[in-house]
Amino acid sequence: METATANKEKPTNPLTYAACVLLGFLQRIGEMFLGFFSGVGRISAFTANGVRHSFTPPFYGRHIFRQLIDIGYYSLPVVGLTALFTGMVLALQSYTGFSRFNAESAIANVVALSITRELAPVLAGLMVSGRIGASIAAEIATMRVTEQIDALVTLSTNPFKYLVAPRLIAGTLMLPVLVLVADIIGIMGGYIVSVFALDFLSETYLRQTWNFIQFMDVFSGLVKAAVFGFIVTLMGCYHGYNAGRGAQGVGAATINAVVSSSILILIFNYVLTQVFFS
């Protein structure tokens, strides 16, 4: 603040002026750091609160069920289509590459491994972030803007239990299920292209996939999915809950939810891969 007023006065001495500019610059860096850490602190506190209320009664069974259906069942078409075409394109691409050194037989392995370990969880996470993260943020932000969250409090209902916990629970439980389905559909996509377009023997392709794939490949993907499901719902709830005023606040909450959950998914994907496979 002091430097801002100093800037307005426009000191005539060039040395004082330079000092003011430098101070303003340092002040901005300081503000950014403080903003970053207070943001991390707020998200951590929100997370702890959300997790605590997910494990303590009362539980809102009807709400959890509705979220399970919304996050799981209604995301199936989007996630399924993504997985199908990813598997298909993977088979096609690896064929063009591998046929140059007669390694076509590795296609089944490449498809199975990429889908289960990486592509199914990450792409499902990103798709769900766009579909569910955005809708959670918009819904909760609208409730905040129209004072519905305050109304919940005045009716002795904890908004964390009523709004946040059911979504966190449903997201963490349903994403692994979605990813398991995506694994199967993705591998099927690779199978369809290999057998019907690249003239592989159906039996050989399936046997290769089955023999090559290991428990850990699928399991690590499902653990990632659970983490991504938590991240998406958490970011949706956090940004919605802390939305600013009016329609603009709702819009900003939605953007922040999708962007932050997408980036966190990519970061945590790397961290989890490091944990599992090194």
Added chain:
Amino acid sequence: MTANLKIKKAPRNIKLALDNVSKSFGNNQVLNGVSLSIPKGKSLVVIGGSGSGKSVMLKCALGLITPDSGTIKVDGMNTTGYSADQRNELMKKFGMLFQGGALFDSLSIWENVAFGLMQNNKTPKKEAREIAIEKLRSVGLGARVADLYPAELSGGMQKRVSLARAIAAEPEIIFFDEPTTGLDPIMADVINDLIIKCREELGATTLSITHDMASARKIADNIAMLYQGKIIWHGKAGEIDKPNNIYVEQFVHGRADGPINMDAA
């Protein structure tokens, strides 16, 4: 221990008391030592212009905003340091009519009205629905609206539903946030009548904030005026036309020129 001592000190009939409550957001001092008290069963209306801190004061009294300093006492108990669970219990004494209604748009009208009953008192669904319909009738709405959703109702009807929800659990203290704002004059008067009726039937203590003088005259026992985060005038409803205070006079008569400068607000 301290809370128990304070009970003895506090006058018995004071239901809700704010003592020297201050709140600021950043550099903006919104409340600057607000003190007021409401005897049991009485109605206090706080008037003031936009930006005078009325809403923040009401939210502090409700416990939705924690004040920076000062105490808020309900039945003589200081509630400012309450934990989330204690606050939940305290809220059962409160009913609140929000300015925009704040109805849950994902729930039907009767579920909105019966929300508190079903969540807290664990009233069975069928019984809760009957109570909700009865409460709707008491605010002049027929049983046919029970299964509609908030978006299907007009603003005045939403306000009535919100009132029905606020009184459904028969609270001891009811808060009204600009109950007549956004309504036509006739509907505003209907809501005023309903507020009076509800208060008389429940024997509740009420705190309202408004800038609608017609409403304030009608529903208030006492009126206080908030200006720049302070209570600058306090008196009986009948005294509002001879307040002996230039600020209150300007506000009551709705004059643009006077000591209150709206540009600064």
